[in-house]
Every structure is written in structure tokens, then in C-alpha cells.
Amino acid sequence: MPAMARYLTAVLQNRPIAEDFYELQFNWPSQAPAPKPGQFLTIRTSQSSVPLLRRPFAFSRYDHEDGSARIIYKVRGAATAQLAGKRPFDAVDVLAPLGKPFPLPDSETRPILVAGGIGIGPILFLARALHAHSPALRLIVGARTAAGLPSQLSGEYGEVIACTDDGSFGHSGTVIDALRSYLSTTTLSTNSGESVLYLCGPEPMLAGGHRLALECGITAYVAVEQTMGCAVGACMGCAVRVLGPERYARACTEGPVFDSRLIDWRE
Numbered sequence: 001m002p003a004m005a006r007y008l009t010a011v012l013q014n015r016p017i018a019e020d021f022y023e024l025q026f027n028w029p030s031q032a033p034a035p036k037p038g039q040f041l042t043i044r045t046s047q048s049s050v051p052l053l054r055r056p057f058a059f060s061r062y063d064h065e066d067g068s069a070r071i072i073y074k075v076r077g078a079a080t081a082q083l084a085g086k087r088p089f090d091a092v093d094v095l096a097p098l099g100k101p102f103p104l105p106d107s108e109t110r111p112i113l114v115a116g117g118i119g120i121g122p123i124l125f126l127a128r129a130l131h132a133h134s135p136a137l138r139l140i141v142g143a144r145t146a147a148g149l150p151s152q153l154s155g156e157y158g159e160v161i162a163c164t165d166d167g168s169f170g171h172s173g174t175v176i177d178a179l180r181s182y183l184s185t186t187t188l189s190t191n192s193g194e195s196v197l198y199l200c201g202p203e204p205m206l207a208g209g210h211r212l213a214l215e216c217g218i219t220a221y222v223a224v225e226q227t228m229g230c231a232v233g234a235c236m237g238c239a240v241r242v243l244g245p246e247r248y249a250r251a252c253t254e255g256p257v258f259d260s261r262l263i264d265w266r267e
């Protein structure tokens, strides 16, 4: 894995794509290793001491042709509000690429990608990377309401199953409800060796995806979005409880992508 480094780069575009969600596109330095789906960066959003810590965000896209990278973020507190105020040519201070990427499926395996809430970015990045090689790819994207779904879920990601908790668009219910229904209408549950799940979203969603994967006998990879401190393996601020003698893994260096069977999902 190439070493991460700090880069000072510039905003190309920062635009709203759904209610409270923005997409930030910025120059990707030519000397930097290309980010892979599942990897993340940390951004220092202000030169002042508020907020003090860099904030982690998953890459949502990388374009080799124009040398740009993107993240999709939700405005939540001080750092993301500062990010939402960035304009073209503003400086961006990033540390990247961080963490381990999603393991890619072989050409025989059908990938099923599931995103909820702020998990949308890394899942869209993976969908884009896999679509050309995996025509059977399925993408399931969920939000609380229609306004929370990004507007550009086009054919470039394969067939998209959209769902909303309040039923205002697409499937009514959670992405896990939609995943269960999708699995039950395909032969996947009886043909288990040929599919793999990739999930990113809130923890209850990841736990639900894990349980469904176990029921169907398929592998699931989850990208966790644990609150982080240093993001480089030094503070244990991102510890995830895992099965086995180590008991804890660092999401920032050993993750953020894990085989769901490694995680201890007990409350």
C-alpha cells in the first residue's frame, strides 16, 4: 500500500446534490497515489483551531483523465459547515490516501452494493469502478426521504434500487428491507458462492447486512465510519470490536473496510 502524505490542493467545484449533501471536487496532485474505492482522506477544514481535528471522508470518485477526486458529505457540525462554504480555487489541506480499499470481486461474482446516508460516497465510487466489468452489479441506495437521495443516480452505476424510509420515493423501507426482497426474488440465496455484498452506512444497517449475508451464506464487506482521532493508527480512537484474541481493530489502518464476519456485532 503506498504511503499517505499531506497535500495542499484546490477546490474545483462544491455543489449540493441532495438535502444537506454536497459533492466536493478538488484537484488530485499528480504525485499522489490514485485513491481506491473504500479508502478515505482527512481534511483540515480551517486554518483556525476550530475544529481542531482533521475530519475523515471517503473518496466518492477519482478521475485519472482530469486529475480530480471527490467526496460526498453531509453537513452536520462545524467542519462540514466550513466545507460547504468552500468555493472554486479555495485551498484544501488533505492527508491521503488512508485505509484499506474494498477487495474487488472476480469476474464470476455478482456484486451487490448497498449505501445508506453518508455511506453513499464510497459505494458510488465502487459501483463506478465495477460497472464496466460486472454488468450484473446491483446498487441499492437509501435515504430517509426522497430529498436525501442524490439526483444523479444514473445508468453509469448499473441498475439502481432506490428506497426511502418514508416511502416518498422508490421502495418504502430501509435498504436492508430492499436487499432482503431483492435476494428473495433472485436465485442468489441458493447460489450463494456467486455473489458478494458491499455495504456502507449507519451501524444498524451494517449489522443488518451482515446478518442477511450469514443467512444467505454470502460474504459481506462493510466500510465503517467510526468517529476518528488521529486517523493514522496512533490513538485507538477508532477502535472496532472484533472477534478473536486481538479484540479491537483500528478502523483507520486495519479498516475502514472489514469482512463483516470479523466484527463483533453484539451491542
Ligand SMILES: Cc1cc2nc3c(=O)[nH]c(=O)nc-3n(C[C@H](O)[C@H](O)[C@H](O)COP(=O)(O)OP(=O)(O)OC[C@H]3O[C@@H](n4cnc5c(N)ncnc54)[C@H](O)[C@@H]3O)c2cc1C
Pocket: 040, 051, 055, 056, 057, 058, 059, 071, 072, 073, 074, 075, 076, 077, 078, 079, 080, 081, 118, 119, 121, 122, 224, 225, 226, 227, 228, 256
Ligand atoms: C472512514 C470515514 C469515512 C467517512 N466518510 C464520510 C463521507 O463520505 N461523507 C460524510 O458525510 N461523512 C463521512 N464520515 C463522517 C464524517 O467524518 C463526519 O460527518 C464529520 O467528521 C463531521 O464533522 P463536523 O465537525 O461537521 O461535525 P461534528 O460536530 O464533529 O459532529 C456533528 C454530529 O455528527 C455526529 N458524527 C460525527 N462524526 C460521525 C461519524 N463518523 N459517524 C456518525 N456520526 C458522526 C456527531 O456525533 C454529532 O452529533 C466518515 C467518517 C469516517 C471515519
Ligand code: FES
Pocket: 228, 229, 230, 231, 232, 233, 234, 235, 236, 237, 238, 239, 250, 251, 252, 253
Ligand atoms: S483514529 Fe487514531 S488510531 Fe484510528
